[in-house]
Amino acid sequence: MRKIAILGIGQTKVDEHWDKSLRELGGEAAFLAMQDAGVDRVDALYVGNMLSSMVSGQNQLGAFFSDWVGLWKEESVKIEAACGSGAAAFRSALMAVASGDVESALVVGVEKMTDKAGRDVTAALATAADADYEVEQGVSFVGINALVMRRYMREFGWKHEDFAPFSINAHANAMHNPYARLHEKVTVDKFEKSSMVATPINLLDASPVGDGAAAVVIVPAEKVIRQPKVIVAASAAATDSIAVHSRKDPLFLNAAFLSAKQAYAMAAVTPEDIDVFELHDAFSIMAALSLEAAGFAERGQGVRLGLENQIGIRGRIPVCTRGGLKARGHPVGATGMYQIVEAAQQLRGECGTTQVDGASIGMAQNIGGSGATILTHILRRE
């Protein structure tokens, strides 16, 4: 595949942006990415979004944003894969540039969630699950994850507090990220005393929703002069059944395993080579399962990496270095693009206090639904 580089990045703070419309929010990240890239036009626009039709009454976000950012003629399209929409849009853009039909692309992940009441957003998020066989039973998205977490704890003998390090690490890193939604220190005590959402998932296990947008500009690598170059070393996507109950093993993220395996092969690396891993910690259980599926821990042992202090900035495999979904926030369709932007920031050495020393290979893994659509990208500094 053609070698592609990330030329520019941009992001907004994840927040309740009641003062910004959907177009202003996505436009802000887009303009920042184009400014950072030093370009005022691109050949094509790819938008990752999940909820805009239900929350903002707006579909066709390709044309919607292409209009707003001044790409008045260029190809544009929206890609949706639930919470995996951001990385799916990134991959669509990669395919287009790799095909040779498009020479430069802007990718925007954007989600506006706080304009509706919480119950409406919960219902909208449920569209990521199987409407006929899961939602029909009255189970919400957090409910499905709670069932998975409960079974994991029972099968492998972990206690709830064993998951605390994921939350503590994410919140500690977010303290140094101005774009993060939450700037609040978490302790084991605070974690254990947090309000219950769906047993055993409490508020500090769960990522907050929010409004946010993150964007990048990509071009063929040979066109980039800027140093260091951030290269897309691998892009891979895999699927699992949309309903968790259809899986042989509900405690194994097979699509994460498959897409990570393909990505490692494509980039010619192993898990040992990964310096930073921006994983999809929508719930603390998902952080554990992601670490296992991507080859950093044995089955059922993902939580151990947290307990042994291996996930921090100076640990064996730093995760959520800018706060992750847990503390940077989870504007669902934008999240995958935040991960790409953050991994690029690490490789560019722009992360200050939470900079991973000498980070040269970063991985981002974005999950749609309860592990149904999973995309793994590996970036490399050159």
Add this chain to the structure above:
Amino acid sequence: MRKIAILGIGQTKVDEHWDKSLRELGGEAAFLAMQDAGVDRVDALYVGNMLSSMVSGQNQLGAFFSDWVGLWKEESVKIEAACGSGAAAFRSALMAVASGDVESALVVGVEKMTDKAGRDVTAALATAADADYEVEQGVSFVGINALVMRRYMREFGWKHEDFAPFSINAHANAMHNPYARLHEKVTVDKFEKSSMVATPINLLDASPVGDGAAAVVIVPAEKVIRQPKVIVAASAAATDSIAVHSRKDPLFLNAAFLSAKQAYAMAAVTPEDIDVFELHDAFSIMAALSLEAAGFAERGQGVRLGLENQIGIRGRIPVCTRGGLKARGHPVGATGMYQIVEAAQQLRGECGTTQVDGASIGMAQNIGGSGATILTHILRRE
């Protein structure tokens, strides 16, 4: 770009499929395409859909269908560009195969619209327009098209009945298409006496919604033995402002002009070479504007092609040879894929009474919103 062929095609009748769920409907077209292609698996699945989150409470259609059709691990994603979703999904699949990262792809356009009341569907369709500046004014999608048609009639001096040939031609062709929603002959008298929807658009100017799905399997051309080969000679996409009022000329489909121009250049053909043109006649005014933008008529003269009997099967430029949106029906996110399937049927010589003699180059043009996202594809028999 890598040369790609359509290996298999499949479609369901456009209808009120109250007995079929969303997954059964899309699955049927997918299975038919795979059967026709003689394959039982592909590398990736691309789904074009606009309304499923609002009508069926289901998002993440990539994983949803990949699960159902037995692609339990393969990459899958949904693409949305309002009524242009079908062709946009087709183009995403083309880019992936052209990149070399994917060797075979299944593309499914699917829409289920009749499970909700008409007013809910009208509201859902309005998400294709600009929520802030068009829908906010209370204008529906047909309302916007009515304003455009009224201005066209005034500016170029056409009467309402001058548009009748578009409706008559589409309905006449649909009589011979078992997959068409409407099998009903239309005359000028019937056309003029039809119930008004939004002046001057009446029921016989407007395409009916419906439930439907159409699918294809694509592979690199060198892998195809079957004769005749249906090659994708060109794929192009362009954008215009999402709101009609932002355009310099609301009576010119600039994105249709641009994408057609790019497609002609890519396929190294001119409008004279096109044997069949599956255009996007969501409303009769759109048929006229499409013919003009794609180079078959001067500005304001698209209706003349109908009046001079040039759009029929034996005319200069046969359009809507299987019924078009008007009579085959317009299951919005599926429509672009019906057009691709129908153009392929013409090149394969499978259209019986409505077969265009010796058709070797077919063009399909799919429109999202009021001309905001437009994709043009040219297929060639080899």
